[in-house]
Every structure is written in C-alpha cells, then in structure tokens.
Amino acid sequence: MKKLFNITGLCIKDKHYMVDITNKINQIVPMVERGDYFTINRPRQFGKTTTLNVLKEVLSKKYLVIKTSFEGVGDNLFKSEEEFCSRVFKTFAESVKFTDKKTYELLIKYNTSKNFTELSSNITDFILETGMKVVLLIDEVDKNSSSRTFLQFLGLLRNKYLLSNEGEDITFQSVVLAGVRDICKIIDETLNAVWTEESVYTAVKTILLEKNTLFEDVIKNIENNEDIKVVVEEMLIHGKRFEYHPMVHDKGIMYGIFRRDDNRLAIHNSIFETYIYTYLVGMQELKRPSFRLPISDEKELSTDTDLYMDKILLKFRDFMFEEFRKQDEKFYESQARLIFLAYLKPILNGKGFYFVEPQTRENKRLDVVVIYGKQKYVIELKIWNGENTMKKA
Numbered sequence: 001m002k003k004l005f006n007i008t009g010l011c012i013k014d015k016h017y018m019v020d021i022t023n024k025i026n027q028i029v030p031m032v033e034r035g036d037y038f039t040i041n042r043p044r045q046f047g048k049t050t051t052l053n054v055l056k057e058v059l060s061k062k063y064l065v066i067k068t069s070f071e072g073v074g075d076n077l078f079k080s081e082e083e084f085c086s087r088v089f090k091t092f093a094e095s096v097k098f099t100d101k102k103t104y105e106l107l108i109k110y111n112t113s114k115n116f117t118e119l120s121s122n123i124t125d126f127i128l129e130t131g132m133k134v135v136l137l138i139d140e141v142d143k144n145s146s147s148r149t150f151l152q153f154l155g156l157l158r159n160k161y162l163l164s165n166e167g168e169d170i171t172f173q174s175v176v177l178a179g180v181r182d183i184c185k186i187i188d189e190t191l192n193a194v195w196t197e198e199s200v201y202t203a204v205k206t207i208l209l210e211k212n213t214l215f216e217d218v219i220k221n222i223e224n225n226e227d228i229k230v231v232v233e234e235m236l237i238h239g240k241r242f243e244y245h246p247m248v249h250d251k252g253i254m255y256g257i258f259r260r261d262d263n264r265l266a267i268h269n270s271i272f273e274t275y276i277y278t279y280l281v282g283m284q285e286l287k288r289p290s291f292r293l294p295i296s297d298e299k300e301l302s303t304d305t306d307l308y309m310d311k312i313l314l315k316f317r318d319f320m321f322e323e324f325r326k327q328d329e330k331f332y333e334s335q336a337r338l339i340f341l342a343y344l345k346p347i348l349n350g351k352g353f354y355f356v357e358p359q360t361r362e363n364k365r366l367d368v369v370v371i372y373g374k375q376k377y378v379i380e381l382k383i384w385n386g387e388n389t390m391k392k393a
Helices: 022-033 048-059 081-094 101-109 116-130 148-165 183-189 197-208 213-223 226-236 246-254 270-287 295-301 309-324 329-348 358-362 387-392
Strands: 037-041 064-069 134-139 174-179 258-261 264-267 352-356 366-372 375-381
Touching: 022 048, 022 174, 037 048, 037 148, 048 064, 048 134, 048 174, 064 081, 064 101, 081 101, 081 116, 081 148, 101 116, 116 134, 116 148, 148 174, 183 197, 197 270, 197 352, 213 226, 213 270, 226 246, 226 264, 226 270, 246 258, 264 270, 270 329, 270 352, 295 309, 309 329, 309 375, 329 352, 329 366, 329 375
Parallel strands: 037 174, 064 134, 134 174
Antiparallel strands: 258 264, 352 366, 366 375
C-alpha cells in the first residue's frame, strides 16, 4: 500500500511517511525519569501527537501514563472552577476507557471535586491508591491557553510540583504539555512532488497566504500580551537582541512565538517570523494609506514574472522624500525597515513574498530577500550618510 502524508493527527508507521523519532524519545524519557514538568512546543503537524503516543508506549513499561487532550470537550468545561474541577477526572478517565478498565474506574471514583483545593487532594489520593508513579500527558494545550480556569489548573500542578520537591505533597511524576502546515505536503500533493528550491518558496508563499488558527493564535497572543508584543517589535523592527530569561520569556515560548537559541531569544521559526513581519507591515498600511501606490504605478513596476527593482527603489526614494523628509535620524533607524516593506507589499500583490535576514537585522542594516516568480532579489538598505560614506562602504 502506498504511504501518504498524514496531517490529521496520529501517524501510523505502516500507512504514513514517518521519520525515526527514537533519538527524540530517548532525550525525553530521562526528563520524565527525573521528574521534570515541561512542554513540547512545535507548530501544527510537527509530530507532537505522534511523539506523545510513542512516548506513552515507552513510559507505560514503568509508569501509569494518562494521555489526554482537552480538544473537543467544549468550552463549558472551562466556564468556571467548579465546572472544570467536577469534570477533569472524567476527562482523564475517557482516555483509558477502552484500554485500562481498572484505571478508568479509579479515575471515575475521584471525579468528585468542586474546587481546586479538592482537586489537589483528589490528585494526591488517586496517585497514592494506584501505588505507582503517574505521568500526565496533555495534548493540544494551546486550545485552552487563554482560559483563566485552565491557567489556574496549570498553577495548581506547578504548586504541587514545588511542594512535592520539598516532601510536602504527592503529585504526578511528570507532566508533559504539547501545543502548537506542512510544506512537504504542499509540494507532494499540490506541486506534483517537484522538489526544487522554487517549489519550497511556492509552498512557503502558499502557507503565508492561508487563514488558519495557528497564525491567528500567534497574532492574538502577541496583541493580547503587551510584554510579548514589545519584545517582538524590538527584535523584528529594531534588531535588538535579547538574552533568554525564563521568568521573562517563558510565556512567549509557551505560546510558540519564541524559542531559546543557545542563551538568546529567537522567533520560533522563519515562517512565523515572516508572517509576523507581514502583519506589522499591514498595520503600517492601515495607519498610512499613502503606502498604497496608484494602480498605474504598480503596473510600471512589475509584470507577472518580474519586478523592475531599480525603478521600485527609485520610486521608494522619492516617496520617502515626499512623506518623511522632516523626520529625524532616529525615526529612520526605527521605522525605515517597516516603511520599505509596507511600500513593497502592494507591488508584490500576492505574487511574491519577502523575508528578512536576521543576522543582518541585528547588525542594524536590512537585507530583504524578495521572491517573485522564479526570480530572487536581495536588497540591502542603509541610511544615507553622504557621498563619501557611500564610497567608503
């Protein structure tokens, strides 16, 4: 039977294309054994659910493993503290209903909580009665990350974890949370499996033009968290570098917006970075309608297959003079990047896209790579400091 790309959930080895995740599992198991509470944070279709399933199979040889998800349980579960606490053990029980009758009945027995205090006590009593170390795996946590009730539940788990380390409580051995399009699937099924650099760019453009819950969640979490928004703007617009600090940046990492790169903070992946850039550029367009060129000008600057980049840059020079000549140098340092991308966006008109080289951004200059049809253009923007400076450069 021909194998397929599976983007709908759990992968089955005999039916779907899969990579060998043995090394990944071998890295995770020691974390569970030492009692870590941690997240598996990857965009959709990066194999989180499959990884959890394999992890459960491996861990079940030594631990009692409860693998659950709050996806599909409805919003009422998170309506109030009482509603959540009175149903959460039943939700856990559903995950083992057809595989472990003894554990199912024990979980149902403790489904009696009316508040978080009772829930905490029932978790302890349940674990004591099992006589085993219990590992809790929760998939699709991003579905509920904005729920105050769910965040309170995570706070309860954290508090029990801290107390258990001091010998003052008994709780789960480990808790693993997994939360947040496959470029490969687009190339294989939409682009006739033509595996070229051009196909990758086309697949990326296709993804960036999609309206999906993953991108919506990224933007929502940036806009709803001012501390994350400030860091994103400082990194992408101003080229600032941040040292990673767990107390400051963990929320952004939990939402899948940031990742830790050695000891520095980085945007989670290049597609997220480009999408966020595009969003920031779009907001600039809303603030200043003059970014939208007349249709006649747009036609002079591009065809269906090519951009006339020299003309675009000359037009941009004239535009900057007309619109922003009274601004000071600080303005150009902080805003010129977004202004250029906002100016470029309507010219690309969905036929192309751009991305920004992060290494050059950190050096206070801007290299923009523009992909348009089969053409690639690299643009470096620098602030004009006079003829002599240009010759020296």
